[in-house]
Amino acid sequence: MSNILEDNHLKAKYVIIGNSAAGLSCAEGIRSGDKKAKIMILTNEKFDNYSKPLISYFLAGKIDLKNIFFKDHDFYKKHSLTLLKDFNVKKINFRNKEILSWDDKKVIYEKLCIAAGGVPIIPQVELAFLSEKEEPGNNSNDSHIKHGRSGIKSRIISEIDIKNIDGIFTFTTMDDSLKIKKYVTANKIKESVILGGGLIGLKSAESLLSLGIRINIIEMSGRLLPSSFDKTASEIYEKAFRDKKSSVSVNKTIKRVYIKNNKVVAVETGDGKVIYTDMLVIAAGVKPNIDFIDEETEERKNLVFLRGIKTDKYMRTEVRDVFAAGDIVENKNVLKNSIENIAIWPLAVRQGMAAGQNMAGFFKEYSGGFPMNSVEIFDIPGVAIGITNPDNFDKKHLEIITDYNRDLNVYKKIVIFENKIIGVLLIGNIERAGIFSGLITNKVNVGKIKDLLLKDDFGVIQLPAEYKKHLVTGDAVAL
Ligand SMILES: Cc1cc2nc3c(=O)[nH]c(=O)nc-3n(C[C@H](O)[C@H](O)[C@H](O)COP(=O)(O)OP(=O)(O)OC[C@H]3O[C@@H](n4cnc5c(N)ncnc54)[C@H](O)[C@@H]3O)c2cc1C
Structure with a gap:
């Protein structure tokens, strides 16, 4: 896996941003047509690769780090792939075909596949920073918080807060899983609130419960997994949660998270109920990871649509020599004949394969798919x-x-x-x-x-x- 340094930058005929379902499938697709040209894969993570659907099993201790990879190390060697880990893409200059990282590395491509997946949606929740003497809920009516009359400092939560405040997590990467594992073990966590009862919320609930942590799911809509479950299906799981001294609150949201000594101590729901907790998992869904596509550029207007990067049936974007695949793209739901973002593993694999084959000169169509979800809670x-x-x-x-x-x-x-x-x-x-x-x-x-x-x-x-x-x-x- 050698890197070829030319004039202080890296160059490859094919560059893929993303080392997961869509990215690695794209590499296989390219190799099915082009056995020789250089393929470079960029990832902002430090792992060789891992199966995202298994991170909840890793957290639960049901699978170890050695078994979470879906392609073994030989995969890269066998297909002559250059993997650049810790390469965090900051910007793509489509005109010069350059990809820049946050630490000023540069990669030049002839053909590019953007397979950078999704990132967690962070809802507009307020953080209220309490002093030693203050208690959650006291002095917390909205006008006090907004105008600061109570003296409580507050702001809307950001990604940086999630990194810096103890006990707040998202749950979409292996790193998230490792951080949660470390936190629950070090702090002997017994209780967690999960904001969101969709797939990721349920998957995190599944693993935290198996670690003996009581769960409190707060779901905005009227049922769990609202896109897929109906009321009856949701109630089966809601009852199972209650039987295990955990709870699900539907038609509710969190308006405020209380922090004391840089640590989560409680959340307050929209109707003013304060729930004390050691931990909060934000699982409000994922959105296409498009921040590195500069908003000011013509390409951004051409590339990014409401539900992600737009491609044709050959996974080509509107920008020359740029393809895209996986959770980052708009997808055709073949059952509804509608355009959606269907963020599931098998579709990312199929799209990646089609993108790669087309990058190598074939004309392989990806015709769309439909959603599929599976969970297992309390058996x-x-x-x-x-x-x-x-x-x-x-x-x-x-x-x-x-x-x-x-x-x-x-x-x-x-x-x-x-x-x-x-x-x-x-x-x-x-x-x-x-x-x-x-x-x-x-x-x-x-x-x-x-x-x-x-x-x-x-x-x-x-x-x-x-x-x-x-x-x-x-x-x-x-x-
Ligand atoms: C907890 C959880 C459970 C899931 N369970 C299931 C399930 O049971 N069944 C199912 O079908 N699907 C499931 N999914 C969804 C599934 O994991 C995704 O659909 C799939 O991983 C999408 O693959 P992808 O290659 O498009 O993107 P991702 O898997 O998100 O990979 C994105 C890649 O891009 C890289 N990247 C991102 N940003 C940058 C950057 N700025 N610079 C460089 N590299 C970057 C990342 O390092 C990563 O390698 C689950 C997801 C989660 C989070």
Whole structure:
């Protein structure tokens, strides 16, 4: 893995920003067409690579550092890839094809793939700094805080505060996981508030609970995992949290976080309730990581749209020789025919592969995808695939079939539009998830087998003969 230094800068035919799902898949895609040219991968992290979906398992102690990598060290050697760790991109000069780092390193590319993923959304929460004598909630009506009449210093939280104040964390990187692990161990943490009940909030809850930490999830919408769960699915988990002396508060938000001696001591919800806590995890979602694309430039206007970097079906952006893939891009939801940011691992891999192949001169299309989420809390597994809350579909052609066994915590919901499954929610028993995602992907007409879909013994045997033939030939298994 040598770096070639030319006139005090690094140069490569192909440069990839991002050393994760999309970035490494892009490198493989390039190598499938170009075996020789130099490929340089930039990452602002210090790890060879790691699987983000596993950072919660690392925090829980279920997996160690050695097993969290999804490509081993030989991968870089085998594909002749130059990996530059700790290269934190500050700016891209698209006209000169230069990438600059915060510590003044420069990399020059011929073709670039931006696969820098997502960054946590930091909501507009106020930090109130208490003196030794002051208590959370006292003197904390809004006008006192804003005008400083109570003497309490306050400001809106920033990324720097999250780095500097003890006990506030985000949870999207391996570094976050390591920091939380260190903090909970050193301070014998017993209680944590989690701001956000989406995928990342639930994943962090999952791992903190297994460390014996009580959880208090504060979710702004009316249910957990609002994009994928419905009320019934959410209530199964809400009850499980209550049974373990943890809690979920829906339709609530945090307006203020109290800090004493540079440490979190409590949060205050929008309705004025003070919750004492040792720790706060901010899990309010992720947004495309586009800060290094200079806002003032023409390229930024051409590249970045509402939901991330815009690409065509070959993962090309509007800027010449610049491709993009993964959580940073706008994605086509093929079930809704809409443009969204669908931040999931398998789509990042597929996009990265297509980007790489096209960078190497092929014309490989990426046609879009659909959301898929899975969680497991208190041994209750849950999977949500596709459109599970079909609010904007023509009711005439829509059927929703459900089965709920309250005693066993088993819930199944299948959403069918024009005789095709467009969404599946499985809680408690997720055994058929693979079959259902295949039926969704391949738009299989289930008109004749609708009555069988919820049965416990539903399986491949009941599928339409034509589709079974595809399964055997392998055409229908890819997602
Ligand atoms: C806690 C958690 C659990 C998840 N669980 C699941 C799951 O169960 N299933 C699922 O499908 N998805 C899950 N996801 C989402 C999944 O991890 C992402 O969709 C996937 O990682 C996206 O890959 P990516 O390559 O686009 O970006 P990322 O994985 O975010 O990687 C971005 C890369 O860019 C680099 N980078 C960023 N900024 C810079 C910079 N300025 N300079 C240099 N390098 C930079 C980073 O170092 C990193 O290598 C989870 C995510 C999280 C956070």
